Amino acid sequence: xxxxxxxxxAPAPGLRRRLAAFVxxxxxxxxxxxxxxxxxxxxxxQRHALVGMHGLQLFLFLVLGxxxxxxxxxxxxxxAMKTWHVRLLSKDGQPVSTARAWIRYVLSWLWFLPALAGxxxxxxxxxxxISLALLVGVLVYALISRxxxxxxxxxxxxxxxELVYWPTVKRKPK
Numbered sequence: 001x002x003x004x005x006x007x008x009x010a011p012a013p014g015l016r017r018r019l020a021a022f023v024x025x026x027x028x029x030x031x032x033x034x035x036x037x038x039x040x041x042x043x044x045x046q047r048h049a050l051v052g053m054h055g056l057q058l059f060l061f062l063v064l065g066x067x068x069x070x071x072x073x074x075x076x077x078x079x080a081m082k083t084w085h086v087r088l089l090s091k092d093g094q095p096v097s098t099a100r101a102w103i104r105y106v107l108s109w110l111w112f113l114p115a116l117a118g119x120x121x122x123x124x125x126x127x128x129x130i131s132l133a134l135l136v137g138v139l140v141y142a143l144i145s146r147x148x149x150x151x152x153x154x155x156x157x158x159x160x161x162e163l164v165y166w167p168t169v170k171r172k173p174k
Contacts, residue, residue, distance in 0.1 A: 009093065010164035012151040013086045018163060019142060021084035028080055029064070036063040068108075069101035077166070087166035096161055107155035111141050 013021075040059045046052045071078040073096055076087040088104075090096050096104070115137025124130050145153050152162050 009150075010087075010089070010166065013084070013163055013165040015142060015145065015151070017084050017165070018086060021080045021086050022138075024083060025078060025080040028078075029067070032067060033060055033063065036060060065102065065105050068105045069098055072096050072101040072104065073098040082168075085165055085167050087164050088161055089164055091160040091162060100159060100161060104155060104159040104161050107159050110155050111138055114141070 037056060037060065040046065040056050044052055044055065046056070068078065071081075072088050076089060076095055081087060088096055088101075090100060112134065115134045118124075118137070119130055119133050122133075124133060141154070145151050148157065150162060156162050
């Protein structure tokens, strides 16, 4: 980052760009979690999905945490974030530390916790109803960012991080 670029804060990416990166991240994570779940099942000799379910959930939570915190603290971008030109920085415009990345990761579950609590308290069992509740919860959480001056998500405000638009610098051919 040059001296001129660091003087002015980088613009926040639009909500559509952030949600596109969010969806793309989900597609990529499907493969990561599938391989991780397979490795867990082989290592623990899990034969039935409900046996050892909480251990698997904890393992996948940690796998996701390692995935995100490593990328965020080593360049500030996951593969999906690079594709959509979004980068994570600390509030002061510096790269994110591993500790701050872990804090942000844990707080990022705010995307889902209200909807999951509603699903549990409402006793929803239908796949369609659960999917709809999660979709509505995610969209409401995303729309809350519209009330923040820098358009940041709640978990970014709490963890003192921010998403910024970070276009790729094209290199000149030699």
